[in-house]
Structure formats: structure tokens, C-alpha cells
Amino acid sequence: MSAPHLSPMQAPAFSSRTQLRGALQRLLNEAVADGIAPAVSCAVVLGGSELPVLTAGKAGPDTFFDLASITKLFTTITTLALVDRGVLELDAPIGRHLRAYSRGKKSTVTLRHLLTHTSGLPSEWKGWHTSLSEGRGFHRTELIADLLTLDLAAAPGTRFEYSCAGFNTIMALAEQVTGTPWAELVEYWVLERLATHDITGTPRLEHCAPTEYQPGLGRGMVRGIVHDEAAWSLGGLSGNAGMFATADGLRVFGTSLLEGLPGILSPTLAADMWRRQLPEMLGAHFTADEPGFGQGLGLRINQQPWMGDGGARARGHGGFTGTSLLVDKSKGVVIALLTNRVNPSRDGDDATGLRKSVSDVVYSFA
Numbered sequence: 272m273s274a275p276h277l278s279p280m281q282a283p284a285f286s287s288r289t290q291l292r293g294a295l296q297r298l299l300n301e302a303v304a305d306g307i308a309p310a311v312s313c314a315v316v317l318g319g320s321e322l323p324v325l326t327a328g329k330a331g332p333d334t335f336f337d338l339a340s341i342t343k344l345f346t347t348i349t350t351l352a353l354v355d356r357g358v359l360e361l362d363a364p365i366g367r368h369l370r371a372y373s374r375g376k377k378s379t380v381t382l383r384h385l386l387t388h389t390s391g392l393p394s395e396w397k398g399w400h401t402s403l404s405e406g407r408g409f410h411r412t413e414l415i416a417d418l419l420t421l422d423l424a425a426a427p428g429t430r431f432e433y434s435c436a437g438f439n440t441i442m443a444l445a446e447q448v449t450g451t452p453w454a455e456l457v458e459y460w461v462l463e464r465l466a467t468h469d470i471t472g473t474p475r476l477e478h479c480a481p482t483e484y485q486p487g488l489g490r491g492m493v494r495g496i497v498h499d500e501a502a503w504s505l506g507g508l509s510g511n512a513g514m515f516a517t518a519d520g521l522r523v524f525g526t527s528l529l530e531g532l533p534g535i536l537s538p539t540l541a542a543d544m545w546r547r548q549l550p551e552m553l554g555a556h557f558t559a560d561e562p563g564f565g566q567g568l569g570l571r572i573n574q575q576p577w578m579g580d581g582g583a584r585a586r587g588h589g590g591f592t593g594t595s596l597l598v599d600k601s602k603g604v605v606i607a608l609l610t611n612r613v614n615p616s617r618d619g620d621d622a623t624g625l626r627k628s629v630s631d632v633v634y635s636f637a
Contacts, residue, residue, distance in 0.1 A: 288322065291315075291636045296325050298628050303328035307620045308593055308610035310334060310480040314518035315633055316526055316605035324518050335474040335515040336609035337482050337498050339590025342514040343438050344524075345461055347386055347569025348532065350445055351540045352460040354382070358448055361386075361543075365440075368447050371419035380427050382444070385437040386568045389430070389552040391423035396436040399504030403488065409504045415443050429556045431549060431566065435501060435511035442510030454508045464535045465527060469520025472508030479515065480611040482592055498592055498613060512590075521596055521607035528586070528598045529605055544568040545586060545600075577623050579630030581637065593622035597630055602637040606630060 299311045310330035315322045324332040353359040361383045366372035372380055376391070384390035398417040402409055421436055442453045449456060454472050462470060476495030484492050488500070497503050499512035507513050516524070527533070531541045547565045550557050565572030570586040578585045578597055585604070587597040593612030598605050608629050612622040 287636055288317075288320070291317070291632065292322055292325065294632045295322075295629060296327070298625065298632065299325055299327035302610070302622075302625045305620075307622055307625055308612040309614055310336075310611050311625075312336065312518035312609045313629060314522035314605075314607045316522060316529070316603070317633060317637060318603045321522070326518075330480060330609075332519065333478060333517055334609075335469075335471070335479045335495075335517055336594060336611060337479070337512075337590075337592045338514045338516055338521070338594050338609075339499060339512050339592040340435070341521070341588045341590045341594055341596050342502075342508070342512045343510070344528075344569050344588050344596070345457055345514055346438050346441055346510045347544065348535060349457050349460045350382065350386070350441055351536055351544060351568065353445060353449070353456075355537050355540055359445070365444050369419060369440075369444055371416075376423055376426055380423075382441065383548070383552065383568070384427050385434075385441050385444075387431075387548045387552050387566050388433050388437060389428055389549070390434065390437050390440075391425040391427045391429065392421060392432070392434045392437045392440065393424040394432060394434050394436065396421050396439065396501060399501050402504065409506075411506050414504055419443060428552055428554065431553065435499075438510035439501065439505065440510070442505075453510070457508065457514075461535060465523055467520050467523045470514060470516040470524060472513050472515070474515040480609075481614050482611055483613045483617055484615040492615070516607075516609070518607045518609050521594075521609065522605055525587075525596050525598050525605035525607055529600060529603070544570060547572060577626035577630065579627050579634055581634030582630055585630075589626065591617075593625075595626045599637075602634070604633060604637055606633055 302311050309328050311327045312330045313325045354361055362381050365380055366378045380390045396418050398414055446453055474495050479495040481492050481494040482498040497507055497513040502509035502512040545567050549566050564574045571588050572586055573583050584601045585597050585599040589595040593610035595608045610622050
């Protein structure tokens with residue numbers, strides 16, 4: 272069969288896509304060869320066109336990866352959907368619904384504070400570790416109650432501190448107000464509307480890339496169960512972690528973000544999610560060089576270490592397991608990069624260099 276004839280306008284585009292695929296595949300192959308991760312998968316949208324899913328190592332296009340903190344974007348959209356329906360309010364004190372936040376400095380914490388990491392809560396909640404070390408097992412109701420007693424490390428609105436504890440507090444708030452389990456809220460308000468089976472909080476074990484070997488926690492090799500220990504103690508899918516996806520599934524989600532989350536959020540809230548929030552939230556406490564990047568509602572903005580030199584206007588999120596999602600409306604770019612860099616141990620390369628290299632290559636063709 273002879274090669275198809277390409278017009279002068281078609282040939283360069285075809286050549287560019289082929290070159291981009293080749294450059295990305297080399298990066299993925301090198302990442303596996305260099306021991307950054309045993310499994311890697313990448314899906315890209317460039318100028319409205321999807322590239323085929325690329326994989327390396329022990330991954331195929333249908334391999335599910337633990338998204339880790341990319342889950343926070345699903346949490347953000349789920350709660351904003353409740354704001355859209357008048358169930359929650361962005362700028363009202365959450366103490367209206369959570370007794371533990373009804374007094375003292377915590378009484379001024381709002382959902383917007385939590386979504387922008389300006390609530391004053393510390394980064395982590397270690398109640399799960401206490402329960403485990405004392406042999407009491409995990410009882411979700413007790414753990415949530417313990418989470419909600421966590422003291423603030425700063426007054427609300429006075430500093431930015433990335434907080435997984437804050438996003439699990441969002442989960443507790445949504446469950447309290449709706450009387451509905453968190454996984455059901457995420458499924459109804461986000462996953463059903465995305466209409467893809469390639470994103471889930473309950474993956475089949477045999478389809479999942481393994482994460483960390485944790486015999487000290489009695490978990491052995493973690494696979495198909497959330498890697499994050501706080502989310503694990505809370506039953507799996509939580510406010511801070513617990514979503515799994517294939518690279519193509521995460522690309523579907525990224526494309527929805529790129530297009531303004533049609534059918535999921537109102538245009539007003541979708542735009543507010545994208546907008547820089549820190550100058551407004553921190554007021555006189557905000558300085559131009561701190562924290563060194565922007566923060567929307569849930570979305571991180573211009574994170575140069577991994578979004579790359581061209582990502583000044585990009586939004587997205589990374590995950591501890593070696594995952595990232597970059598979305599750039601100005602360039603029509605979506606990059607879903609998934610690895611299991613914590614397998615068998617978290618002590619290796621954190622995949623920041625790989626994430627940046629992938630971003631830089633894609634932007635060089637944008």
C-alpha cells in the first residue's frame with residue numbers, strides 16, 4: 272500500500288506530531304531505564320488534537336495509577352458543585368456546620384480558605400498514625416472527629432501552607448451538610464458527568480500499577496489501594512487522595528478543565544477556580560515572591576519546577592506518587608503524566624525532573 276498523499280499544509284503538522292511522540296517516548300523510556308519509576312504513562316492534548324497514549328516499562332494504556340494529590344481537584348469540583356446548588360457557601364464560616372469550627376480562631380475559617388490552603392491548618396494530620404501505633408485500628412467516625420480537632424498553626428488568611436488536612440476537612444464538611452458518603456458525592460457530581468470509566472476511586476487490583484512496599488504498616492506491597500496513609504485510614508477515596516486513573520482518563524478530566532467544566536460547574540465558578548486567589552486571601556500578608564507560584568481554587572498555578580519554562584499560565588496539580596496534570600488554556604495544552612515513582616520505595620527520584628522535561632517538550636511544539 273502506498274503512503275497517503277499529504278498536502279503542503281498537512282505534512283508539517285504530521286511531521287511535528289510524529290517528532291513530539293518520538294521525543295516524549297524517549298523521555299518515558301529513559302525514566303524507566305534510569306530507575307525513576309517502573310511504570311510510566313502519558314497522554315497529551317495539543318491545539319485540540321489528542322496524541323496516542325504513550326507508555327513505558329510495566330504499563331499499558333489501560334493501566335490505572337494512584338493519582339495521589341491530583342485527587343484534590345476532584346474534591347474542589349465536587350464541593351464547588353455543591354456551592355453552585357446552594358448547599359455550601361464559599362465565603363461563609365464552616366463552623367455553621369462543623370461544631371469543632373464554631374469557636375475561637377477556627378470560627379472564621381471558610382471553604383475558600385480550605386480550597387486555597389490559607390486556613391491556617393498545618394500540612395498534615397497524623398491521627399491515623401496514633402490509632403495504628405496504639406493498636407486501636409481505624410474507625411472512620413472517630414478519625415474524622417480527631418481530624419476536626421486539629422489546631423490551627425496560623426490565623427486564617429495570614430499565610431499559605433499546603434494542607435492535606437484542609438482537604439480532608441472539606442470532605443468532612445460536605446458529608447456533614449449532605450448526609451451522603453464522600454465517594455458517592457464525587458461519583459455523582461463529577462465522575463458521572465465526565466462519562467469515562469477510566470477514572471475511579473475503586474480500581475480493580477489487577478489493572479493497577481503498584482506503589483510502595485510498606486511492611487512496617489502491615490500493608491505489604493500497596494496496589495489498588497490508596498497509597499496515602501491518611502486517606503487509607505479514612506477508608507480509601509478521601510478529600511486529599513484516593514482517585515485512580517489511566518493516562519487517557521486523566522486527559523479526559525484535563526480536557527474538561529480546559530473547556531470550563533461544561534455540565535459540571537457554572538461558568539462563574541469554573542472561572543473562579545482558575546483565578547489567582549492568594550493576593551485577595553492573604554491581603555497585607557501576601558508578598559509577590561511568596562510562595563513563588565499562584566493558587567486558584569484547588570488548582571496550582573505556574574509551578575515552574577514541574578510545569579516547565581513555558582507553563583507560566585498553566586494550571587494543574589501534582590501527586591506524591593509521581594503524577595501530574597497540566598492544563599493551559601492559552602496554548603490548548605493538556606498533559607497527563609502518570610508514574611509509580613514510589614515503587615518499591617518513596618526514597619528515590621521524585622520525578623520532578625521528568626515532569627518538567629515532558630512539559631518542556633510539549634511546549635516546544637505548542
